Amino acid sequence: MNVKESLEPLLNVLLENPTWKTDIEMQGLYIEILKENYPETLEKLRKLVNRKQVELVSAHYSDQIYVAYPRYDLLKSIDINDKILEENGLKRSNVFLTQENFFTPAVTKVIKEKGYDIALINHTYYDYFHKIDPEKIKPLYKLDKLYIVMSGPESQWLIPLKENGIQWVWWWYDDGEPLMTLHGPYSFEKFKHTKLKEDRMKIILSGLERQGYRLETISNFVKEIVEKGYRPEKLKMPLEGAWNMKRCEGVYRWMGHYHNPWELDVQIRSLTYTSRKYVLAAEKLIKNVKDTWINTESLEKLLEEAWRFQLRAECSDPTGWSPKPNEVGYSITMARLAQYYSLKIIEDVKKELRYEKILIDTWTGEIKEIKEMPKKYRKTSLPIQLEYIGTKPSISSYLVEENVYLIKYSFKPQEKYAGFMIPIKTSKIYYSRALAEEELYELDLDSYDFDHVYLPLTNGLISFTEQDFIIKNNEKMHIAAKIDKNLMKIGFIVENAPQQLVFDWEFYYVKGNKEKALKKALEINVYPKLIV
Incomplete structure (x- = not known):
């Protein structure tokens, strides 16, 4: 249905209008589905890619929330994805865009070695961290050696942007399914191609051409303005997030917010x-x-x-x-x-x-x-103070080694918000950014415009003083950590979770230097040991 009602009609319009260029994001798994079930549609896509009318943006095998997992997983995904594209005669572009426009600034450590040098971000994502007038968006930014193209919000589509003699306009930066259908793919019986939407698209794009605009791919846009001497502005450092930060609160929508009673x-x-x-x-x-x-x-x-x-x-x-x-x-x-x-x-x-x-x-x-299982840890009193939120938990604490404690926190939600919080004693937080789990990043809360932010913590580590660290065991509680600037607290809290659910969380408290805490986090969550 997705293919016949949305993708193929779009490809047909592009085939009929060879001057209309565009970028289409598609993962390797979808290509496999096309090959198996819709070979004629795959051939149309291949034709458009080969004549450089469609720029294929493809950065993972599956629509992963890649910012929630260690770097190795994304590298593995790109390798599998590239193999699928090669087997199907498709060449991907140098443009990086993923599911939900998930982004982490540490992506620069990955994508250059995989042949990407341009990444796309959304205005609402960047604006969450550093306020920016959508009318003052630059045509190009730079993050380390990576070019960044920022789209305007939907309210700014078709409104021209100007900078140093460059004039450009966005029309569509969103899911492709509703482009020529009345409803999205979740409305199964209503998800149908409509000529009304198709004609609307043709009118808009034809009108832009008459105004003197060229319908170009992202990489051609970047290449042309750089060759003409445009110097991109340095991007202020964002954090992990997605493309609608106010609605999804970064990664929290996928890592702690329970919308439906069957969510997990x-x-x-x-x-x-x-x-x-x-x-x-x-x-x-x-x-x-x-x-x-x-x-x-x-x-x-x-x-x-x-x-x-x-x-x-x-x-x-x-x-x-x-x-x-x-x-x-x-x-x-x-x-x-x-x-x-x-x-x-x-x-x-x-x-x-x-x-x-x-x-x-x-x-x-x-x-x-091994002949014997590891010895059990010695039970101790709770070494840190926790603020219980929306529950009456059962807690036990164990000494793992000197200055390292394992804390088990079991509870049922009794209110809309349930979990625990810990006071922050400094505006500087240490954690590891997604895709850079082997490094500690100093997050200065005073450098950002948000009131709160949720971080995925792929290695589980976050500090609440310069000498005190929490490491969540991601096998037990892979939830986004909330940093609340107003309350000066770190929280691990589920929202709207059904009250019959039992959460058996485990996390570690490490007191000492940062290097020790980081090594422990890597051992627990990134490179774990398995006994079978």
Whole structure:
């Protein structure tokens, strides 16, 4: 339905009007669906890409909320995606845009090595961090060595922008499905192509051409103005977010806000961290035994499937704006399949090695047989003060090692907002930005215009003093952390969660230097150990 009612009519219009160029964002999984079910539509897309009328923007295999997971997952996704594009005779562009326009400034550490040098962001995203008049948007910005093109808000579409002799205008920067349909794809019976919307598009684009505008791709736009000597302005540093910051509150819409009674935001995001651990462990295990007598060819095929399931489990829609029950089930199913395939690999290798129980360290790659399970931690009194929000939790605390405590926080929501908060004692916060989980970033709250912000914390780490750190265990509570500038507090809070749900959260409190806290966060969430 999506293909025949929205994509194909758009491709037909473009084929009829060869001077109309555009960018279309599409993930590798969608290309596979086209190949399997709509080969004639895929051929039309291929023709438009080959004649450089359509610039294919493709940055992941699945519509992932990539800012909620470590960098390795996005790199893996890009590799799988590029392979699919190559197999289908499609060349992607150098433009980076992902599902929901998720963005992190640390993306500069990833996309240059993968052949991207332009990224798209939305005005409402940037304006959340640094107020900017939409009429004063520049044609181009620079973030490190990355070119940034910022779209105007929808209210500014078709209103010309001018800067240094350059005049440009936006018409569409949004989901493609409603472009020529009356309703979006969630209105199944009403999601139909309409000639009214198609004619409207033709009138608008023809009118722009008559006014002297060229309908261009993003990369051509950037190339032309740079060659003419335009010097892009340095972009002020934003944080992680998405394209409608006021409505979605950054990543919180996908990591803590429960819109429907069947939603499982935190549970799903946590489950995908568990399945990720198994996939990483299987990958390390194969690498470890590859040069032995064990034939790994079939295992490597299973691993590729496991990664595909994992990346599909990381899809944003199952915890997004208003997910349907089948979308919620989709992510759970994909995560379980990723874990199942990975466990099959692990058990097959264990059998070959004649090990009953092994420990796999996904950081060092060490594989060793173990005879006894690790000793349990000693129970202690709670080492920090927590402010309980909307619940009466059951709490227990354990000493893991010197100045490192494991805290278990179990509760049922009793109010609209439920969880806990911790006072911040400084305006400077240390955390690791998405895609840069091995580095600490000093966040100066006074440098930003927001009242509060939600951060995904892919390695779980955030400070509340220069010597005190929380590390959420993302397998137990992968929820976005709220920083409230007015209250000067950090919060881990679910909103609208059904009161029958039980949340069994775990997090670590680390007292000491930043390097120790960062190493612990990486061990827990990015490169975990698995005992099977």
